[in-house]
Amino acid sequence: MSPTDATVGPAVLQVRGLNKSFGANAVLRGIDLDVPRGKVVALIGPSGSGKTTILRSLNGLEMPDAGSVTVGARGATAGSEPAGAGGSGVVPQLPALSLDFDAKVTPKEIAALRDRSAMVFQHYNLFPHMTVLQNVIEGPVHVQKRPRTEAVAEADKLLDRVGLLEKKDAYPFELSGGQAQRVGIVRALALKPQLLLFDEPTSALDPELVDDVLAVIKELADEGWTMVIVTHELAFARQTADEVVFMDGGVVVERGPASQVLRNPREERTQQFVRRLLHEI
Amino acid sequence: MDLFWSSLGPMLLGAAKGTIPLALASFAIGLVLALLVAMLRISRNRIAGAVGRFYVSVIRGTPLLVQLFVIFYGLPAVGVKLDPWPSAIIAFSLNVGGYAAEVIRAAILSVPQGQWEAGHMIGMSRGQTLLRIILPQAARVSVPPLSNTFISLVKDTSLASLILVTEMFRVAQQVAAFSQEFMLLYLEAALIYWVICLVLSTAQTQLEKRLDRYVAH
Numbered sequence: 001m002s003p004t005d006a007t008v009g010p011a012v013l014q015v016r017g018l019n020k021s022f023g024a025n026a027v028l029r030g031i032d033l034d035v036p037r038g039k040v041v042a043l044i045g046p047s048g049s050g051k052t053t054i055l056r057s058l059n060g061l062e063m064p065d066a067g068s069v070t071v072g073a074r075g076a077t078a079g080s081e082p083a084g085a086g087g088s089g090v091v092p093q094l095p096a097l098s099l100d101f102d103a104k105v106t107p108k109e110i111a112a113l114r115d116r117s118a119m120v121f122q123h124y125n126l127f128p129h130m131t132v133l134q135n136v137i138e139g140p141v142h143v144q145k146r147p148r149t150e151a152v153a154e155a156d157k158l159l160d161r162v163g164l165l166e167k168k169d170a171y172p173f174e175l176s177g178g179q180a181q182r183v184g185i186v187r188a189l190a191l192k193p194q195l196l197l198f199d200e201p202t203s204a205l206d207p208e209l210v211d212d213v214l215a216v217i218k219e220l221a222d223e224g225w226t227m228v229i230v231t232h233e234l235a236f237a238r239q240t241a242d243e244v245v246f247m248d249g250g251v252v253v254e255r256g257p258a259s260q261v262l263r264n265p266r267e268e269r270t271q272q273f274v275r276r277l278l279h280e281i
Numbered sequence: 282m283d284l285f286w287s288s289l290g291p292m293l294l295g296a297a298k299g300t301i302p303l304a305l306a307s308f309a310i311g312l313v314l315a316l317l318v319a320m321l322r323i324s325r326n327r328i329a330g331a332v333g334r335f336y337v338s339v340i341r342g343t344p345l346l347v348q349l350f351v352i353f354y355g356l357p358a359v360g361v362k363l364d365p366w367p368s369a370i371i372a373f374s375l376n377v378g379g380y381a382a383e384v385i386r387a388a389i390l391s392v393p394q395g396q397w398e399a400g401h402m403i404g405m406s407r408g409q410t411l412l413r414i415i416l417p418q419a420a421r422v423s424v425p426p427l428s429n430t431f432i433s434l435v436k437d438t439s440l441a442s443l444i445l446v447t448e449m450f451r452v453a454q455q456v457a458a459f460s461q462e463f464m465l466l467y468l469e470a471a472l473i474y475w476v477i478c479l480v481l482s483t484a485q486t487q488l489e490k491r492l493d494r495y496v497a498h
């Protein structure tokens with residue numbers, strides 16, 4: 001199956017009944033989410049609605065109280081890494097993984113979840129004591145134990161794609177926000193994940209730097225990476241996302257094709273949210 | 282003035298064979314200990330945290346000289362008889378461990394939480410993240426306070442003369458007692474400590490510069 005195939009492939013991500021409370025604050029209340037292979041889901045919603053908490057749960061940074069997360073379709077052969085995604089190495093053929101948060105989840109299972117998903121942080125979180133190249137190859141070399149030369153060759157290729165090859169020996173403090181975030185994206189790609197998670201990847205950027213980063217993400221979407229993107233950039237969501245999920249107060253209020261949810265939302269709360277965001281721009 | 286020059290040789294020898302190795306060995310062992318105690322202090326385990334806190338509290342709450350005497354003069358009463366050198370190294374290491382643990386703990390906590398998360402995101406365990414991501418960044422902030430700890434330690438080794446370790450100050454005392462030139466010999470000892478500490482301060486500055494290469498200026 002070609003990654004740009006319009007047909008819906010098997011789900012790479014399946015979330016069922018995800019619940020999470022911080023003390024008395026019920027932040028996620030029964031979240032269901034399906035992301036078919038090669039599709040892009042944009043998560044939108046007001047501040048505090050639980051978007052970040054969902055992404056963090058999908059990367060084992062937050063431990064949900066209940067629910068399940070499945071990554072990689074049962075019976076599917078490979079990860080979502082599309083052919084053109086720049087890796088010369090073999091895509092790790094990880095079996096499907098199902099985590100049931102109703103039971104006790106082991107550190108091993110969390111590690112397995114992290115093998116399958118990679119996250120791009122709002123504030124980049126690059127390693128400041130490492131050069132750009134070292135940031136990118138740290139995971140492949142020191143966690144995945146792949147040969148250094150191979151990891152460097154792949155990192156070079158990825159950095160070149162985002163126009164940062166000449167910055168490979170720079171330290172993060174020498175980068176602009178837009179450059180830093182592109183390195184953050186490359187660092188995630190270098191892990192060859194089945195699922196890419198973006199938490200407001202452009203909200204910490206100066207407005208004039210936003211487009212470069214969004215263009216990179218759009219390219220990845222076109223290439224067939226499976227992604228969940230939290231964003232306030234509605235225009236970007238409309239162009240890039242296959243599905244838009246609007247959440248509020250820890251529940252999904254509305255979901256559907258991007259054009260429908262963003263142009264003709266059915267729910268009152270979605271209408272208000274979209275209208276307010278559009279007014280701000 | 283003759284006495285100054287003639288005593289300089291033995292005193293420098295005392296520094297080279299006593300003061301400096303004592304300080305280096307105790308600092309190295311103390312740092313390892315400090316790292317372990319810092320781990321206890323930041324661990325989520327309550328008992329581990331309490332053990333770490335107790336240790337730091339005892340070390341910081343009692344005089345170094347008393348710690349030294351307990352180990353050298355006190356322990357034989359319970360059947361543990363140690364020579365001067367091991368006693369000194371144990372006492373100084375434990376002492377450094379207590380002070381440096383707090384420095385290292387604070388340095389680790391000063392690294393933003395997002396760095397732990399980025400480490401986990403790329404698949405690292407807690408231990409691996411600590412070693413490869415957090416500690417290198419913590420090192421930068423802990424160099425100045427740890428340098429202070431080391432410089433204090435160099436000076437504190439003079440206390441070892443009281444449990445019969447032949448380090449520099451003990452040599453000074455012996456020559457002074459013999460020649461009755463107390464002022465000269467003790468000033469000479471002070472001068473040597475001062476020079477050693479000046480060298481250490483310079484080294485500290487160099488190290489800070491090296492570790493600062495990845496920070497915006």
Ligand SMILES: Nc1ncnc2c1ncn2[C@@H]1O[C@H](COP(=O)(O)OP(=O)(O)OP(=O)(O)O)[C@@H](O)[C@H]1O
Nearest residue numbers: 022023025027045046047048049050051052053054
């Ligand atoms: N570690 C935590 N401890 C306590 N409460 C938390 C924690 N993390 C998040 N919360 C709370 O959970 C709720 C949802 O937070 P979350 O960050 O998921 O929202 P969000 O949709 O990403 O919002 P934003 O658009 O502002 O980023 C908020 O009320 C927040 O205060």
Ligand SMILES: [Mg+2]
Nearest residue numbers: 051052053199
């Ligand atoms: Mg958020």
